[in-house]
Amino acid sequence: MDWTADPWPVVERASEYETGWYTGGYDRVAQPDGTEKDYYWADLPDAVVVLAIDGDDVVFVEQYRPVISEHCLELVAGIVEDGESYEAAARRELREETGYVADEMTLLESFACSTGILRHERGIAVAEGLTETERDLDDNEFLTVTRVPAADALARAREHPSNDATIEGILLARADGYLD
Structure with missing residues (x-):
């Protein structure tokens, strides 16, 4: 058939x-x-995940996720607003959540997520050439910016509680030569 x-x-x-x-x-x-x-x-609306590279470090955020009752170490991520490209959303989310502005933002991939239940697209972007500025957190964001050596990024992302978006972002960046 x-x-x-x-x-x-x-x-x-x-x-x-x-x-x-x-x-x-x-x-x-x-x-x-x-x-x-x-x-x-x-x-769900489209979302973007940002792997931000600063020197030999990857920029993560730590936050409490009430849905799973756990503190999580994650890559920067957020919703793509109406009319916004993945790259524009990645720039906005990076600045809002971490206070970094990127000289370069590269979309690595966009794809459908959890196709057995979700109507949801996710983009993975890499940010390079970071300059520090002010953060602009949403009223429900209580984030701590954490830098992790790039060589340790995947191992840290795999520690409990791990999440798909962070692991995907690191693996795609590694596959495309952004991380060793």
């Missing part, structure tokens, strides 16, 4: 809730065997 011939027809699409942060719902889909099934989804 050719699973790529045509998309599976959506018989019904329903949004069941909106949080201001994301929308959740389902699509009732006609499957190739003639049956129908509800596929649940959460629709």
